[in-house]
Amino acid sequence: MTHRQQLRDYILENYLFTSDASALDDDASFLERGIIDSTGIMEVIDFLEERFGVQVRDEEMIPENLDSVNRICRFLERKRAAA
Amino acid sequence: MCGLCGILRLTASAPPVEAEVLAGMIARIGHRGPDEQRLRIEPEIGLGHARLSIIDLATGSQPIHNEDRRIWVVFNGEVFNYPELRRALQAQGHRFYTDTDTEVLVHLYEEYGDDFVEHLNGQFAIALWDGRHRRLVLVRDRVGIAPLYYAERDGRLLFASEVKALLPALGEAPRMDPAGLDQLLTFWAPVAPRTLFAGISELPPGEMLIAEGGRCRRRRYWQWQYPEHPDGYLRDTPESLAESLHDLLADAVRVRLRADVPVGAYLSGGLDSAVITALIHRRADVPLRTFSLRFTDPGLDESAFQRAMVEHLRAAHTAVPVTDELVANGLPAAVWHAEMPMLRAAPVPMAALSAAVRGAGYRVVLTGEGADEVLGGYDLFKEAKIRAFWARQPDSRLRPRLLRRLYPYLDMTRGQGQVYLERFFGMGLDDPSGAFFSHLPRWTTTARTKQFLSPAYAGAAVDGALAGLAEALPAGMRRWQGLERAQYLEARTLMAGYLLSAQGDRMLMANGVEGRFPYLDHRVIEFANRLEPRLKLRVLREKHLLREAMAGYLPAALTHRHKQPYRAPDAAAFFRGTTPAFVDELLAPGKLADYGYFDPSRVSRLLAKARRGGITGFADNMAFMAVLSTQLWHRQFVEDYHRQFVRLRPEGLRQAVTIEAEA
Structure with a gap:
């Protein structure tokens, strides 16, 4: 399964409580759509670090990196390229 | 009662x-x-x-x-x-x-x-x-x-x-x-x-x-009612207003000690109930008997402050321990008495507290309920004040940083959480004088529980909550100040509908105990409503005038204490020990479909998350409590009607x- 797929499954299961893939648009803002709140983002970072073995530094914890499926995927790619 | x-x-x-x-x-x-x-x-x-x-x-x-x-x-x-x-x-x-x-x-x-x-x-x-x-x-x-x-x-x-x-x-x-x-x-x-x-x-x-x-x-x-013109405010010096507030509260307590049976008091560990017990204590004719809750979770427990006050007053005191089992097993009876679903388990321990009062031979207690609404105590009021200050310069990077002072637990150890806070509390900034400005962040979070409604029910319950409330607002509200609008909304919605009912009267009367609330004496309310907002919320110091009025009568640790909201363990209480049978029974897909309120597949996923200890945030906790207590409501009042x-x-x-x- 791709990172994108794993991430989507995680968000659908834990924050949208559904298996309906159409419920999550990869560009949708987690914050604006009320999908994940400010405490929930900590759980997402835990998931990324645990599942994909990345380290998210404090200064990287910004909506530009984390606020949608597409943003997280691009962030993960940049992290991998830099590694 | x-x-x-x-x-x-x-x-x-x-x-x-x-x-x-x-x-x-x-x-x-x-x-x-x-x-x-x-x-x-x-x-x-x-x-x-x-x-x-x-x-x-x-x-x-x-x-x-x-x-x-x-x-x-x-x-x-x-x-x-x-x-x-x-x-x-x-x-x-x-x-x-x-x-x-x-x-x-x-x-x-x-x-x-x-x-x-x-x-x-x-x-x-x-x-x-x-x-x-x-x-x-x-x-x-x-x-x-x-x-x-x-x-x-x-x-x-x-x-x-x-x-x-x-x-x-x-x-x-x-x-x-x-x-x-x-x-x-x-x-x-x-x-x-x-x-x-x-x-x-x-x-x-x-x-x-x-x-x-x-x-x-x-x-x-x-x-x-709040003043619609500046000349509606009380114009005495702050010292003299503090004295008037003290005298009014002392009299509100005095008349509430009228009874042909002994009267006790609740002690939370916060300022409000400390003031009430101190005012009772000054009356030599009334022996002071106090009751409180004690939580095993240090994040919820206020025992240390309760003990400080008990020692200060030399009161006879009972502390009721609250365990996960008490919360989990007590929910059905709490829903039965409250007659409504609840978004928090907080009412359940209040029934255990009134049972302890009754067990000690008391049937009347004075409590600090109402002080936050009447005298300006809630974090939500400060939050709205900061958001209004920020709204005047929406591009400011510094103004929203004040929010960190309010919610230190949200001041994440991991750096940039601030950005997320700003996004959340930034809602409604374009209309800071709107009637609902103060409450939009809270109501928006709470409304996330609706994502679990079944399609049929979500359709029936068209999203008219705010519109329904807007119709009932007083005509002069637009001319009140921001804090006053927030106080009104708080008193009208959460206090009357939940705090005085599900968490108040119903949990007291479940055990035949009457609560009395000196801060809700209408003389106190009408006086406080004519205080300038800066006398209630001074910069970000809540209940300023109350602290001034009572400074000489309380231990310093309590006068300067920041408010801690009363909370009980929620979803986790049902899974850390033995899960009560009604949880699995009422959250089974068949039962959910039968009652018809919630989407069985979404609730199954929420239940799975709860079971593995994954529910940590406010929104999931509220959703879990809402679903479970609504199912209990239906079982007791509809299914078992006959x-x-x-x-x-x-x-x-x-x-x-x-x-x-x-x-």
Whole structure:
């Protein structure tokens, strides 16, 4: 399964409580759509670090990196390229 | 407090008042008045009363009548200024046959008609039958301490202290009002007159209902009001206003110690209840007896501050330990008493606390409830102030940083959480003078629970909660200041609908204990509402004037303490130990589909997340509690209707109910 797929499954299961893939648009803002709140983002970072073995530094914890499926995927790619 | 119920025939063709039905009604709220239950039946009306004896234990049986026995009243609550009213009425020539506070009601009504309520300082639900003019007057206190519900059915008006007393007279299982659930999933409770039960209304605080000539109409006699012009504010020096506040509170406590039984007090560990106990302590004639909750979770526990106050006052104190088991196993009874779903488990320990009060031989407690609403204590008020300050410079990077001072636990150890805070609290910044500005972040978070509604129900419960509330707002509200609008919304929604009810009256009366609330004395409210907002919330210091007024009487640790909201363990309490059987049973997909409120597949995923300990945030906790308690509500009031409210009806008659009848 791709990172994108794993991430989507995680968000659908834990924050949208559904298996309906159409419920999550990869560009949708987690914050604006009320999908994940400010405490929930900590759980997402835990998931990324645990599942994909990345380290998210404090200064990287910004909506530009984390606020949608597409943003997280691009962030993960940049992290991998830099590694 | 007590419990009351009644049936009024609005038309000549309405069915007669049956003693057996009335007895079944009062039996359902026997917990409110375990000392005595009486009915009075006339051709047009039946009145029922369950008595918790507090004043005039010997001759205070209700209903109570006037001199010519043509005005009758049943009453739940207290009139704290009854000795003064009684003396004045006696001077006007009225004769009393009891020493009760209840009897002043019939004579006051004779003197002043419907305006009699304006003379009362107290907490009350009143049903007064004026046989001379064939009219019934139902009245509720100004802020909603004593409950009162009503329904029209088959040409009759049914009324009672709790919905469960109306249900036996309805003859069929109740239905959920989708709009009521929609409001609950936004504001934590329906906004009166709406309830969770379709066709059953709650008399709003500060209103009366008058039934005469076959018709019912509601009339508002009191409202939370704030100055609409600068000259409406009190202009004394802050020192002199602090002294006035102190004197008013001391008197509010003094009249609330009036009882023919001993009076105790709740002690939370916060400022508000500390002030109340300190004011009781100064009265040498009253021994101080205090009660509190103790949590095993250090994040919720306030024992250290409670002990500081107990030692300061040398009070006899009982601390009730709250465990996960107590919360998990106590939820069904809490929903039964509250008669509504709850977004937090916080009411459950309050029932254990009132049980401890009763167990210690007490039936009256004073509490600090209302101080935050009246004197400006909630973090939400500060949050709104910061957001309004920020809204004047929406591009400012520094202004929203003040939010960190408010929610240190959100000041994440991981750096940039600030950006997320800004996104969340930034909602509504474009309209800081909007009526709902202060409450948008909270209501938006709460409304996320609606994502679990079934498609059918989400469609029925159209998103009209805010629109419904907007219609009921006072006309002058636009001219109030931001803090005042926030105070009003808080008092009208969360305090009246949830804190005084599900977390207040219902958990107290579950064990026959009466709560009394000095901060909700209307003299205190009307004084505080004329204080300039900066005297309540000084920069970001909450309840400023109260601290100034009471500084000399409390341990310094308490005067300077930041408010800690009262919370109990929520979803986790159901899974850390043995999960009660009702959780799996009521959250099973078949049961969810059967009741129809929630989407079974979404709830299954929420349940799985809860089971693995994955529920940590507010939104998931609220959703879990909402789903589970709504299922419990349906089981107890709808599915089990026949068993709970119809089949066992004669049980009420087997108790010692006294019936008097007049043909």
